[in-house]
Amino acid sequence: MSVPQPPDPIPGARLLFSLDPAVSHLNHGSFGAVPIGVQRAQQRLRDETEANPLRFFTLGLTDRLAHTRRHLATFLGADPDGTALVPNATTGVAVVLQSFGLRPGDEVLTTDHGYGAVDLSIARECRRTGAVTRALRVPLSATDEEVVQIVRSGLRPGRTRLLVVDQLTSPTARLLPVAAVVAVAREHGVPVLVDAAHAPGMLPGTVAGVGADFWVGNLHKWAYAPRGTAVLVVAEPWRQRIEPLVVSWEQESGFPGHVEWQATTDYTAWLAAPVGLFTLRSLGLDRVRAHNAALAAYGQRVLGDALGVPPTELPDPGGPGVAMRIVPLPPGVATDLEAARALRARIAARLATEVSVAGWAGRGWLRVCGQVYNTADEYERLAARLPALLAER
Structure with a gap:
């Protein structure tokens, strides 16, 4: 099964936000991000x-x-x-x-x-x-x-x-x-x-x-x-x-x-x-929705590949347009609230990346989002470095 291609960036969209460029903000779903205007x-x-x-x-x-x-x-x-x-x-x-x-x-x-x-x-x-x-x-x-x-x-x-x-x-x-x-x-x-x-x-x-x-x-x-x-x-x-x-x-x-x-x-x-x-309408509502959903799907796939999760085991959100995706973490990792919070903080501090981590049904899950200020290489960098961080436990 081929890896889905990331969407083309929406020109100028990243400049609408005042987010710290030294951090990959892959967790829009928690607190959002307010455009400068x-x-x-x-x-x-x-x-x-x-x-x-x-x-x-x-x-x-x-x-x-x-x-x-x-x-x-x-x-x-x-x-x-x-x-x-x-x-x-x-x-x-x-x-x-x-x-x-x-x-x-x-x-x-x-x-x-x-x-x-x-x-x-x-x-x-x-x-x-x-x-x-x-x-x-x-x-x-x-x-x-x-x-x-x-x-x-x-x-x-x-x-x-x-x-x-x-x-x-x-x-x-x-x-x-x-x-x-x-x-x-x-x-x-x-x-x-x-x-x-x-x-x-x-x-x-x-x-x-x-x-x-x-x-x-x-x-x-x-x-x-x-x-x-x-x-x-x-x-x-x-x-x-x-x-x-x-x-x-x-x-x-x-x-x-x-x-x-x-x-x-x-x-x-x-x-x-x-x-x-x-702002949303100026960017194009349908365009933003399609971009964000495709980018989240791409991020899920590259992270799943890095963690050895077969594509068939990556959860499908159950409908088009969903700009949040989850990836199962290795067994025993972040299975409860305290451990999930600790892992999220480690990823933020060590990998300069903001994600969501949750324990659900006895398994740890990493959630990433897609937003117009994100780029494909942010998910790729996380995928390249996350396995080593998880191996440290």
């Missing part, structure tokens, strides 16, 4: 704030937030009236969980591909309410049809009160058939919360097309927004039940305003987010 737009908003704080916070800020909300919701194919700006997807999940009204004996159903902080949030809410949580095991090689069947078999009508599922999983970079999962859950009367942290900017399709009761997504990863920019989208029947984590002066306005308004928080990231979308 977006940084400057946010700084202008900060300057405006500091020039007259009272005017900034009291004259028209809620209207500016509403305008931003409409802009971002339109890009995502979501209803602006059902979309709230939040700092990140994890915050959106917490808002839903604490508004949902879980009771003793209720069950929150998840999969074993969930994001760690979301799992912790679910566990805390279950402890607080007396509910329980259960994770479905989904094999990494499961087809979309098998995923849907696993969910169908795992639902417990009358007990399962909420299903939480990732659109694109963080530890395993797997695209799940969320629209089909939502349809199955709806047949059984179970509401669904979709954690789409990586979807905005990377994946095609719309929020409306997923059809979930709740959908959360970050724009500070693949949509070039400043960090701290995400949305919570709530279906109309649930909006009256949503409560903010902190009550402030927009409480009486209801959703989405009372979730967004958090007094003296820094709103400049949200207000600058449309500039990130402008």
Whole structure:
């Protein structure tokens, strides 16, 4: 099986970012990278704030937030009236969980591909309410049809009160058939919360097309927004039940305003987010998506070859356009959270390369991403040096 060819670089794209050129940044999926033009737009908003704080916070800020909300919701194919700006997807999940009204004996159903902080949030809410949580095991090689069947078999009508599922999983970079999962859950009367942290900017399709009761997504990863920019989208029947984590002066306005308004928080990231979308569109949305997915696939293959992983054993993300890929590490390497963090830090310090490392299903996995500022030789250099570093253990 031939090695896939890396895509041609997008001219000038690397110059849009202020990333340290001495480091290979192959982990865009964790914290993103903010283009210089977006940084400057946010700084202008900060300057405006500091020039007259009272005017900034009291004259028209809620209207500016509403305008931003409409802009971002339109890009995502979501209803602006059902979309709230939040700092990140994890915050959106917490808002839903604490508004949902879980009771003793209720069950929150998840999969074993969930994001760690979301799992912790679910566990805390279950402890607080007396509910329980259960994770479905989904094999990494499961087809979309098998995923849907696993969910169908795992639902417990009358007990399962909420299903939480990732659109694109963080530890395993797997695209799940969320629209089909939502349809199955709806047949059984179970509401669904979709954690789409990586979807905005990377994946095609719309929020409306997923059809979930709740959908959360970050724009500070693949949509070039400043960090701290995400949305919570709530279906109309649930909006009256949503409560903010902190009550402030927009409480009486209801959703989405009372979730967004958090007094003296820094709103400049949200207000600058449309500039990130402008940057993405200027580069060409489809062009960026195709480039990033092809580059991630190339990086996975060269790293797999370096570690002796046959191409047939490299996990397929399950759909086109996915700009994150994982590679299995040797047995016994980075199989738990502490060891994974330690290895990530060693790779950063010794190889000047930022990656993600996670332990999942008793195996360590290295995750790399593709982004317009990356080049093929960055993955090749990591592949050339990583085996020796792993052999040192």
